[in-house]
Amino acid sequence: MRKEVRIAGFGGQGVILAGIIIGRAASIYDGINAVQTQSYGPEARGGASRTEIVISDEEISYPKVSNPDILVAMSHEALIKYLDDLKDEGILIIDPDLINEEDIEDFVKEHEIKVYRARATKTATExxxxxxxxxxxxxxxxxxITKIISLDAAKDAIVASVPKGTEEKNIKAFEAGYALNS
Amino acid sequence: MFIQGNEACARGAIKAGCRFFAGYPITPSTEVAEELARILPNYGGSFVQMEDEIAALGAIIGASWSGLKVMTSTSGPGFSLMQENIGYGQITETPLVIINVQRGSPSTGQPTMAAQGDMMQARWGSHGDYEPIALSPSSVQECFDFTIKAFNLSEKYRVPVIILTDEIIGHMREKITIPDEVKVTKREMPQEKPEDFLPFKADENGTSPMVPFGEGYNIHVTGLTHDERGYPDTSSPKAHSKLVKRLCNKVLNNRESIVSVEEEFCDDADIILISYGAPYRSVSAVVKKGRSEGINLGSLKINTPWPFPESQVLKAAEKAKDLVVVEMNLGQMVHEVESVARDKANIHLISKIGGELHKVEDILSKIREL
Structure with missing residues (x-):
C-alpha cells in the first residue's frame, strides 16, 4: 500500500530533517520502502519549506508526491499553499498555535478531512x-496518529540522524509528541 | 544507508578507489563534493576546490597521470567549461570520471530543477571525433553502482566516463546497500622495461597500460596528434587517422560489452517506452498501470546512453509497433532511436522541460492517443 506524506512549514523548523528521519525509519528500521524528496526552490531560504515521503511495502517507482494521504502543516502559509492537494478523507496534522483554523473549516468539511492538532512548538518550548x-x-x-512508521523505528532513526550528544533530548521530544492527546 | 543520490555517487567513488577530487561547487551537484570533502581524507585521498571547472578537469587529469583514480562533479554550466579538457582527456587517454547532475538549461537556467538537456553535449560537446562513455542512474542505488562501473570502464578503456544524472535522482533519498566487496578494475603496469615500452602503442581495438609519472618510464602527454611514443606527429594524415580511429574503436568495437539496458515486459509489448535516468521512474509506474488497463506496454531502460545501445533498441523495434521515448528535454536521445529504428517502428517523443518529472497520468493519456 502506497502512502504519500507531505510535511511543510517555514525554513528553520527542521521539516526536511523530519522527512529524512521518517524515510530512514521506514526504509532502514521498519524494512519497507521509502523515498524522501524535498523542495529545492528559492523558497527553501526563509520562506516555505517542504519535504515529501513516499512509503510503500511495494517497490516505489514514481518518487514524487502529488496528492498526499497525510499533510503536516507547521505554518499557516504552508497549510494554505498545500491544503488543496490533500486527498479527500486525508489526514491533516497541524500545529494549532501557528495556524488559523477558521480559514480551512469549509475545505475540511467538504473533503471530509480528518484533522489532528499537535502543539509541537509549544511542547518543544515548554x-x-x-x-x-x-x-x-x-x-x-x-x-x-498515522502509524506509518513504528515507534521503535522512529526512535532508532532519530538517534541515527541527530547530532551526537543530543540523542536524549531528541528522544524526550519524540516521546512528548507521541503522548500528545490530539 | 538512507542517503541522497549525490552522496551515493561520492560513496561509490570511494569504493571504486577514487583518491583525488577537484571541483567547483554548483547546484544541484554540490553534495557530491561536500561528501567527498568530508570522507576522502579518511581514505588518504585529497580534495581540492578549484577556481573554476576548467581548472577542475585540468587538476584531475594531472592527478590521474600521477597514478590516482580521479573524479569531479558539476552541472550544466560547469560541464560546458569542461568540454575543452574532455577532449584533452580523450586524446591523452586519461581515465577520469565526471558526475554531471543535470539541471534546467541552457546557460544558468534552473539551478534547482531537473533536466536531461546535456545528453548530446556529453556526446559531441568537445571538438573532434571521439566516443564517450556515459551512464545514467535512475535510483540512489544505481548512483552508487554506476559510479563504480564508471571508474572500471574508465580504467579498462582509458577514457573519461560521464555519469549523466539529474536533480531528481541526485537529491532524492533512498536506501542503498553497500557491499563489502566490489569488483574494481586496477591500473596495470606494463610488462616491458622502460626502455622498450611505447606508452601509446596498442592493438587496433585496445589501449595500453597507463604508466604514471615517476615510475622510471619516459612519458610524454600531449593534446597534439602523437605517435606511439607520445611525441607530436601533427602533419601525417596516416598518424592522425590511426590514432583517432583507434581511440574511437576501442569504445565502438567493445560496444556490446559496455552497453547496459534493462527490459521489462518487452516480449509481448505493442508499445515499448524507452527512458533513462529519472523519467524511468515514471515509465516503470506507467507500464504497470497501462498493463492493468489492458494496454500491452513494455519498458526499455537505457543505463548507458553512450555508446548508444543500437542493437538493443533495434530489437525493441522489431518487437513493438510503437517506440515512445520519454525524456526531460525537447528531444535528444529520440534522434538516436530514430536513426536506428525508424524503418522498423513508429517513433514518438514524450518530452518534458521545466524541471518536474513526467506525471504517470500525463504519459498514459498520450499513450492512449496512439
Missing part, C-alpha cells in the same frame, strides 16, 4: 525547553 526540537515532537505526533 516541556523540553528547546524550541528547535518542534520537528522531533511533530514526528512523535505523526508516528502515533
Amino acid at each position: 516541556e523540553i525547553g528547546l524550541r528547535i526540537v518542534a520537528n522531533i515532537v511533530m514526528i512523535g505526533a505523526i508516528t502515533n
Whole structure:
C-alpha cells in the first residue's frame, strides 16, 4: 500500500530533517520502502519549506508526491499553499498555535478531512525547553496518529540522524509528541 | 544507508578507489563534493576546490597521470567549461570520471530543477571525433553502482566516463546497500622495461597500460596528434587517422560489452517506452498501470546512453509497433532511436522541460492517443 506524506512549514523548523528521519525509519528500521524528496526552490531560504515521503511495502517507482494521504502543516502559509492537494478523507496534522483554523473549516468539511492538532512548538518550548526540537515532537505526533512508521523505528532513526550528544533530548521530544492527546 | 543520490555517487567513488577530487561547487551537484570533502581524507585521498571547472578537469587529469583514480562533479554550466579538457582527456587517454547532475538549461537556467538537456553535449560537446562513455542512474542505488562501473570502464578503456544524472535522482533519498566487496578494475603496469615500452602503442581495438609519472618510464602527454611514443606527429594524415580511429574503436568495437539496458515486459509489448535516468521512474509506474488497463506496454531502460545501445533498441523495434521515448528535454536521445529504428517502428517523443518529472497520468493519456 502506497502512502504519500507531505510535511511543510517555514525554513528553520527542521521539516526536511523530519522527512529524512521518517524515510530512514521506514526504509532502514521498519524494512519497507521509502523515498524522501524535498523542495529545492528559492523558497527553501526563509520562506516555505517542504519535504515529501513516499512509503510503500511495494517497490516505489514514481518518487514524487502529488496528492498526499497525510499533510503536516507547521505554518499557516504552508497549510494554505498545500491544503488543496490533500486527498479527500486525508489526514491533516497541524500545529494549532501557528495556524488559523477558521480559514480551512469549509475545505475540511467538504473533503471530509480528518484533522489532528499537535502543539509541537509549544511542547518543544515548554516541556523540553528547546524550541528547535518542534520537528522531533511533530514526528512523535505523526508516528502515533498515522502509524506509518513504528515507534521503535522512529526512535532508532532519530538517534541515527541527530547530532551526537543530543540523542536524549531528541528522544524526550519524540516521546512528548507521541503522548500528545490530539 | 538512507542517503541522497549525490552522496551515493561520492560513496561509490570511494569504493571504486577514487583518491583525488577537484571541483567547483554548483547546484544541484554540490553534495557530491561536500561528501567527498568530508570522507576522502579518511581514505588518504585529497580534495581540492578549484577556481573554476576548467581548472577542475585540468587538476584531475594531472592527478590521474600521477597514478590516482580521479573524479569531479558539476552541472550544466560547469560541464560546458569542461568540454575543452574532455577532449584533452580523450586524446591523452586519461581515465577520469565526471558526475554531471543535470539541471534546467541552457546557460544558468534552473539551478534547482531537473533536466536531461546535456545528453548530446556529453556526446559531441568537445571538438573532434571521439566516443564517450556515459551512464545514467535512475535510483540512489544505481548512483552508487554506476559510479563504480564508471571508474572500471574508465580504467579498462582509458577514457573519461560521464555519469549523466539529474536533480531528481541526485537529491532524492533512498536506501542503498553497500557491499563489502566490489569488483574494481586496477591500473596495470606494463610488462616491458622502460626502455622498450611505447606508452601509446596498442592493438587496433585496445589501449595500453597507463604508466604514471615517476615510475622510471619516459612519458610524454600531449593534446597534439602523437605517435606511439607520445611525441607530436601533427602533419601525417596516416598518424592522425590511426590514432583517432583507434581511440574511437576501442569504445565502438567493445560496444556490446559496455552497453547496459534493462527490459521489462518487452516480449509481448505493442508499445515499448524507452527512458533513462529519472523519467524511468515514471515509465516503470506507467507500464504497470497501462498493463492493468489492458494496454500491452513494455519498458526499455537505457543505463548507458553512450555508446548508444543500437542493437538493443533495434530489437525493441522489431518487437513493438510503437517506440515512445520519454525524456526531460525537447528531444535528444529520440534522434538516436530514430536513426536506428525508424524503418522498423513508429517513433514518438514524450518530452518534458521545466524541471518536474513526467506525471504517470500525463504519459498514459498520450499513450492512449496512439
